[in-house]
Amino acid sequence: MTSSTPARTALVVEDERTINDALAQRLRAEGYTVEQAFDGPSAVDLAASARPDVVLLDVMLPGFDGLEVCRRIQAARPVPVLMLTARDDEADVLVGLGVGADDYLTKPFSMREVVARVAALLRRVERAEALAADRPAPLEVGAISIDPGTRRTTVAGEPVHLTPTEFDLLLCLAREAGQVLGRDRLLREVWDWGDAWGSAGAARTVDSHVKALRAKVGAARIRTVHGVGYALEAI
Numbered sequence: 001m002t003s004s005t006p007a008r009t010a011l012v013v014e015d016e017r018t019i020n021d022a023l024a025q026r027l028r029a030e031g032y033t034v035e036q037a038f039d040g041p042s043a044v045d046l047a048a049s050a051r052p053d054v055v056l057l058d059v060m061l062p063g064f065d066g067l068e069v070c071r072r073i074q075a076a077r078p079v080p081v082l083m084l085t086a087r088d089d090e091a092d093v094l095v096g097l098g099v100g101a102d103d104y105l106t107k108p109f110s111m112r113e114v115v116a117r118v119a120a121l122l123r124r125v126e127r128a129e130a131l132a133a134d135r136p137a138p139l140e141v142g143a144i145s146i147d148p149g150t151r152r153t154t155v156a157g158e159p160v161h162l163t164p165t166e167f168d169l170l171l172c173l174a175r176e177a178g179q180v181l182g183r184d185r186l187l188r189e190v191w192d193w194g195d196a197w198g199s200a201g202a203a204r205t206v207d208s209h210v211k212a213l214r215a216k217v218g219a220a221r222i223r224t225v226h227g228v229g230y231a232l233e234a235i
C-alpha cells in the first residue's frame with residue numbers, strides 16, 4: 001500500500017477469538033480497516049455489508065464452514081480470499097474444490113507472513129484491473145484462448161470457469177508457451193511471493209493449483225518437468 005491509497009478493508013473470519021483479535025490488531029497496525037466475524041453466517045452477512053477488499057478465512061467454523069463461506073461470498077462478488085488451514089493436506093483439498101480461494105496459509109503462521117500475503121493478494125487484484133483496462137488481445141495457445149481483458153478462457157471454443165489464481169497461472173504459462181517455467185518464477189509472477197518465502201509449502205501451492213488447472217484445461221496441455229516446473233503445450 002502507498003500513502004495515496006485509501007484504507008483497504010479486510011474481513012477476518014475465525015472462531016478462535018485470540019487468533020481473530022491478533023490478526024485484526026496486526027492488520028489495523030498496517031493501516032487496514034478491519035471487520036471481524038466469528039462464524040459462517042455472520043461472515044457472509046459482513047462480506048455483503050462491509051464490502052471488504054480482502055477476506056482472511058478460517059476453514060473450521062461454526063454455522064457453516066469456510067468452504068461454504070468462500071463459495072457464498074464469491075458468488076455475490078469476487079473478492080480475494082486467503083484461507084487459513086490447519087494442515088497442508090486440507091489446503092490441497094481446498095484448491096481441488098475450486099471454491100475460489102486465492103491463496104492459503106497453514107497454521108501456525110507468523111503475523112509477518114499474513115501481512116505479506118494479504119498485500120500480495122491486493123497487488124495481484126490491482127495488476128489484474130490495470131491489465132483489464134488495457135484491453136490486450138486474447139492469447140491463443142493450441143485449443144486454448146485466454147482473454148486477459150475479460151479474464152475469460154475457452155478450450156476448443158467451450159468456456160472454462162477458472163478461479164482468479166488459475167487464470168493468472170494459465171496466463172503466465174501461456175505468455176511463454178512451450179517454455180518450462182520454474183516453480184520459483186511462477187510463485188513470483190502469479191502469487192507475488194518474495195524469494196525469501198521458498199519452502200516446501202510454497203512448491204505445494206504451485207503443484208496444487210496446476211493440478212486443479214489441468215483438470216479444467218486438459219491434463220496433457222500442461223507438461224511437468226520433474227524438479228524444474230511446468231510448460232503449457234500448444235495442443
Ligand code: CA
Binds near residue numbers: 015016058059060061
Ligand atoms: Ca476454527
